[in-house]
Amino acid sequence: MNRVYNFSAGPSMLPQAVLERAAAEMLDCNGTGQSVMEMSHRSKAFEPIIANTEALLRELMQIPANYKVLFLQGGASLQFAMIPLNLKKKGKAAYIDTGVWSGKAIKEAKKWLAVDTVASSKDKNYTYVPKVQKVEGEYDFVHVTSNNTIFGTKMNQFPETGGIPLVCDASSNILSEPMDVSKFGIIYAGAQKNLAPAGVTVVIIREDLIRGPEHKDGDLPADVPTMLRFDTHAAEGSMYNTPPCYSIYMMGLVLDHIKKTGGLAAVTAANKEKAAVLYDFLDQSAFFRATTAKEDRSIMNIPFVTSITEAEKADAMNKKFVSEAAKAGLVNLAGHRLVGGMRASIYNAMPLDGVKALVAFMKKFEAENA
Numbered sequence: 001m002n003r004v005y006n007f008s009a010g011p012s013m014l015p016q017a018v019l020e021r022a023a024a025e026m027l028d029c030n031g032t033g034q035s036v037m038e039m040s041h042r043s044k045a046f047e048p049i050i051a052n053t054e055a056l057l058r059e060l061m062q063i064p065a066n067y068k069v070l071f072l073q074g075g076a077s078l079q080f081a082m083i084p085l086n087l088k089k090k091g092k093a094a095y096i097d098t099g100v101w102s103g104k105a106i107k108e109a110k111k112w113l114a115v116d117t118v119a120s121s122k123d124k125n126y127t128y129v130p131k132v133q134k135v136e137g138e139y140d141f142v143h144v145t146s147n148n149t150i151f152g153t154k155m156n157q158f159p160e161t162g163g164i165p166l167v168c169d170a171s172s173n174i175l176s177e178p179m180d181v182s183k184f185g186i187i188y189a190g191a192q193k194n195l196a197p198a199g200v201t202v203v204i205i206r207e208d209l210i211r212g213p214e215h216k217d218g219d220l221p222a223d224v225p226t227m228l229r230f231d232t233h234a235a236e237g238s239m240y241n242t243p244p245c246y247s248i249y250m251m252g253l254v255l256d257h258i259k260k261t262g263g264l265a266a267v268t269a270a271n272k273e274k275a276a277v278l279y280d281f282l283d284q285s286a287f288f289r290a291t292t293a294k295e296d297r298s299i300m301n302i303p304f305v306t307s308i309t310e311a312e313k314a315d316a317m318n319k320k321f322v323s324e325a326a327k328a329g330l331v332n333l334a335g336h337r338l339v340g341g342m343r344a345s346i347y348n349a350m351p352l353d354g355v356k357a358l359v360a361f362m363k364k365f366e367a368e369n370a
């Protein structure tokens, strides 16, 4: 077997121990004589699987009791619509624009709400995160993106919003380090980076934001589709319709693995170490450099470029790098076209050895090409 180090922005690597366990349980999970892929979501066999995934997520993220955990479909992208649809009351929301994904969230929200973009780092091609101490106003919610997958930046300090619910897209850094859930109204994330294979989206939502017929602030408008209402899914324990059973099972295995290997503290320490190994190399290299402001650097997605300034030559060098790296078993290192250069996504499941192998390869490449 020849496994590669996969630096993809997502879907991305899963812990090998998890894949091995899934393989061992493929034909007969927990003595049921079935794969989880074949189980009815209403069966006695599946009930403990979804319950266990939720319990582990609650434990690892220390999710307070007054929050619901929902396992939905449609990706983080569907939340760009569900959140305005479900939270709209006054008709206005504040967004902080820190990159492509915030931009998509803003564009979608504008279908239902007036959007105030209260801060943006567009002026410097999203290489930093604007510092916003406080957001005030007649807003239904304030939306932030905690980690910007394409540009490789992270929000280290969230704005104070008083009584306004703070909503966070944490798709690319959920469970990479501690997050104080109680500060947020909603945290949502597509699972395909740190949590599971693609197919499930986690929504952690404070109960008072789930509006339904009995909600004290009134029902949602009748034309909000049933499947796009948080109360539909909350009332049925994410089982209103068939949930993405296998992805939920896989998330349970990933979370169980994290718990058994030192919990979130160990994950955080490992992520910081991995990121430091790569950034330290980039900061001393005369050939490669990181593209983001130091204080806002992501520890999950690390874009970098070469020192070549002429566009055509730089392009050719990037292509050479990506292709030679792939031959060395380091795959998916091409950067996003909006940033150029390369990007190493080093989510939870990327081992330290993978990052060390990348740095060793970069040293060699630098010596041969600088």
Ligand code: PMP
Pocket: 009, 010, 074, 075, 076, 077, 078, 101, 145, 147, 148, 149, 150, 169, 170, 171, 172, 190, 191
């Ligand atoms: N938000 C962020 C920060 C992302 O990185 C992504 C996916 N790369 C999305 C949203 C969209 O997620 P999905 O593909 O699950 O809709």
